[in-house]
Structures are given as structure tokens and as C-alpha cells.
Amino acid sequence: MFKAIDPRFRVSCLVLGLALAGCERRAETPVAPAAAPPPAAPALTPPSIGRNDLLNAIAVARSAYAAGQPDTAESLTGRQFAIRQAFGCAGPAEDVREGLARWFLDTKRRTIDIRLTPADWTTAPVVAGGDGAWEAVEGFWLSRPWLASDDCPAPKIGPATAPAGAAATATAPVAGLASVFKAEGSRVGRRDGRAYELTLRGEPVPEPPIGGYRLLLEGRFVGFPDGRTIHCQSPGVDAEPVCVAAAEVDRVAIEDASGKLLREWRGG
Template sequence: MLMPALSRLRPFAALAATGLALAACDREETPPPASPAEPAAAPPAAAPAPVLTPALDREGLLEALAQAASAYAAGAAAEGQDALVGRQFSIRSAFGCAGPDPRPAEAAEATGDGLARWSRDETRQTIRLTLNPGDWSDSALVAGATDGRWEAVEGFWIPRPWMTGDGCPGIRPDPLAGPATPSPQTAGLAAVFESGGSRLGRRNGRAYSYTVRGEGDAPPARPADGWRVLMEGRFVAFPDGRAIRCRAAGPDQRPVCVAAVQMDRVAFLTADGATLGEWRTG
């Protein structure tokens, strides 16, 4: 009795197996999971902007000269590389803050004392501005320190080194006290010219000179705040590698200190910075 029942079940089992096989064929395969996207590479860091060292001004120069004078007086030896060597400078100094040079204009030009001066030409009704560098080639401050490298050294003084500003002094002389004797010059720039090098810019005893004329027939007047002399260039080194050299006759005298430079520009300016006359080496 059981055999007929089993015979009736076989067709249904075969049909079920066929359906399962068809279902397996119709089922889509699941794709593998996508790999995560790699993060974009970060852009390279920007190079830092170069730090530009500003040109040394009058205040900075006087500070450097004062430090060199102090070290020289104390007998302290300089160590390390001199950061001043190669640095640019732009130095302004006031002149013409008081009466004119009592000497004639021609005599003022002929004297190479390294100071800016002014004089009045009564015949031509003009004012002459002059700056004649001093010949420091054989001075005690420079002689023996050049090691034969320099053919000539022309000197420029920085007047009133106790004033860091480039304006005229506020102290007015007492007319009843008579003329006061100026203090000796103790701060300067030594423009050097290498042996066999270019002589461009070398003055050879010739003064920088500019003539101020009046308007119309009126003679020019000295401005109340004077004029300015501008000196620009870069510092170079003495043979010992230092930009500044100091000397003093004794321990109770203020050392005289000068910086070795290559002078690129000298100019006469008004007090508010307008250029009257200029001389460039290039």
C-alpha cells in the first residue's frame, strides 16, 4: 500500500528540485564591496617668504658704533661672524642748522674734512652746499689695517653722534656766550676702494657740490630746519673680518670708530626728503 503513495510523490519532488535550480540560476551574484577611495594628496607646503633685512639707518649705525666703542674700550675681542658685513645702509644727517661756513665757498670745497657744509656766495647771490670727503688712506685709524687691499679710503663723519634722529638740534647757542668749540668727531664711514678695482665714485679730493638759487631776483634763504645729506651703500669688512674699527689715544678718551663701506649714493635733500642733487656710482 505504501509503494503507490511514494510513486505519486516522486513527480512533485522532481518539480521542486527543478524550481530550486531555476531560482539559483536567476539569483544575481552580489558584487564585492568597493575599496575605499584614497585621500587626495595634500598640496606641498608653500615656501616661507624670504625675510628682507632693512637698510641700517642713522640710529642703527650709531648703536653699532657705540657697541664697538664699548667693546674696544673694555678690551673685549669680537667673536663670530659680523652680521653688519654686507648689509645695506641709508644714513641721513642734518646740516645747515645754523650760520654758514665763514670760509669762502671755494675754500670750503677744497678742505676735505668729511662734513657737509653750506656757504653763501654774495657775488652770485646763491648758496653752495658742499661735502668733501677726507683722505683717510694714511690716517692712524686706517693705516696698517688695510693689508694692502685698499688703494684709497675716503672718510665721511656722522655729525652729532649723540643724536639718533636726523633733524637739527633743538638747542640754540647763547649769543652772549660766544662761539662754542665743537666736540671732536668720533663716528664715521670709511668709503674704501680696492687696489686694481673700479675707481667709479672715487672723489680724489673733489667735493660733492650743489648750488641753491633763489626765485626770481630774490636771493635764496637758509631754511629754518636746514638740509640733509644722505649716504647709501653697503658695509664691507676690514681685513680682520669686522665692519667697524675703533681707536683711542688713551683710556679716558672716547674711541673714534668708523665703519668700512662701499658708497653707492650721496645726495643733498631738503628737510622733507626732496632730492636737490645726487651722485651714484652705477
């Protein structure tokens, strides 16, 4: 004979069954995947140093040197640069000056010849005294360091108004870029006294440029053996210090006043 099932047992089984069914349903419920972390922000590359930026850094270094104080300005070492400056603004040159771009008009050959011979600064006091890591140093002067613009100065018409005793002619360069070459480094790009040269031809004669030409230097700043990017030197307390920035120059280019590329040299 079968015994009657206790109603309480039936209720317990029913409750247990419902609980198990609920567990199964919860187990089958898909779990939303965790949200993916936001992508990392790309590293921002500092903008290239331009002519005005370099002149400002040189002004700070020059003042600190003259005052006998440490240069506390932010180091430029490792920063990329694109230094553009105008030349030939007053017309053709009469002579060649090392470290400065010049242009010459040859009416017989009907050419305009552009020439830039880097200066040999290997033994110059402003870059000497290192640890021998640099085998050669070739220099480029920054013309008109009082002018922040990359363009030619505005023409001045009328009599000179400078007070007595002021300089009436072009002054000697006092700011420059020292292109350095390591002893164990590649010799590609070293000029070793050779000029960057470009010849423009025309019929009957090339038109003289309106607004001069542009010299463009591109590369990366490096540090002197003491870690500084800029070194200054002065022959006396009343003489303006000459300051140069150490760099590895990767590209030299000549442009017209509109920015049109006329010729470039890579690798130094």
C-alpha cells in the same frame, strides 16, 4: 540531456559577480589629488641700518676697544644702510672741512653753494694694517654723534649752563663711514679729492634754509680684513676713540629739511 545546475553554484556565481562589480565601481571612483604644500614664506630682508643704529653699534665697539675686550655685538657686514644726517643747522659755514657737508652763502653771486669733500683715509691708522685689498678709502664723518635724530638740534636760548671745564665749542668728529675701494674694483664713484657740489640760485638771494639740509648716504657695510665691520683707534687712554665702519657707498644725495631731493650721485 542537460544537468540541473546546483543552487549552491548559482549563489556562488552571484556573490562573485557582485564582488567583481563592486571592485569595478571602486576602481572607477576618482581619487582626490593630494593637497599642494603651502608656498614657502618669502625670505625677510632685514631693514636698512639707519643713523641711530650705526651710532649704537659704534658705541658698543668703542666701549669694547677702550676696555680691551672683543666686540661681541652682531656684525653689520652685508647689511644695507641709509644714513641721513642734518648739516648747516647753525647757518652758513666759514671754512671747508673734509668729510663734512657744508653750505656757503655768496651774496655777490646770489647763490648758496653746498660742498662735501670726502676725507682721504687711505693711510689713516684706524683703517690701515689691512691686507692691501683696498686701494683707496674715502671718509664721511657722522656729525653730532650724541644726537640720535636725523634732524637739527633744537635751538638753545639763554646763557651757557655747562660747568667749568666743559667743552664750549664744537668737538672733533669721532665717528665715521669709510667708503672703501678694492684694488681690482671699478673706479666709478671714486672722488679722488673732488667734492660733491651743488649750487642753488635765487632772486635776489636764495633764502637760507630753515632746519638746514640733509646728507643721505646709501650702500652696504663690508668687513675689514679681520672680519669686523667697525674699527676704533685712540691716541691715549683718556682720549675718546675714533671709530669708523667700512662700507661700499652706492648713493650720495642732498635733500632739504622736508626731504625734497636737491641732487644725487650714484655709483659712489
